[in-house]
Amino acid sequence: MKKVLLVCMMFLLMLTSACGNMETTQNPITSHEPETETDETIIPPENRSRCFNAETINLDSETEKFFYGTWKVEKHLGFANSWNDASEYPTGQKFIGDELIVKKDFFSSKGLKNYSKYQYELKNPIYEITAICYNATAFYRLYKIDIPDLDENDVVKVIDISDPSTERRIPVSIGFFVVNNDRLILISEATIFELKKINE
Secondary structure (H helix, E strand, O other): OHHHHHHHHHHHHHHHHHHHHHHHHOOHHHHOOOOOOOOHHHOOHHHOOOEEEEEEEEOOHHHHHHHOEEEEEEEEEEEEOOOOOOOOOOOOOOOOOOEEEEEOOEEEOOOOOOOHHHOOEEEOOEEEEEEEEOOHHHHHHHHOEOOOOOOOOOOEEEEEEEEOOOOEEOOOOEEEEEEOOOEEEEEEOOEEEEEEEEEO
16 A cells, blocks of 8 residues: 555656646746837737836837927816825916927927926937837826827827936926827826927
8 A cells, every 4th residue: 555655646746747748848038038029019919908108118100209399388188086286286377378499409398488497409319218008097097087089999108208317207297198109298297288389
């Protein structure tokens, strides 16, 4: 009886060991860790129900063509749900009409005249897409911001700007949401504004 138990235990150990080896060696092509990619076109369709976060996606040519230009703050759209800055500018009155310059080799927020902490001028700024949200639900889930007229199928690219001398993002809560490469939203702290391009 002891011999039978011993043989059974040895057989189970060998079987467990063999199964463990099979799990770690089978299909090595699909079992590796996902690599960091730099182009949003590689995101598998099954992952498009959420936002894709990245650190170093350069602007694609279509986004560059849309994004570069002089932009005027046209209207106040609202506030992030996580923090309401209505006490400072309940209707965005201090931003409306102000301008931003976004070029490949130059960025200026000095046109935001009423806020001294937003006065930046950068030569050869670094523009990076830090997230891509493939629908309105995914965007809201990540940012807790309701953008008016954002359609469920809209793609939102989040663009941050860095100083090339330090490679750090400008230390102001200012960023951009590019919607379908045909709409630009400015976020300043917890407040969002619609921008209108006034020249290329």
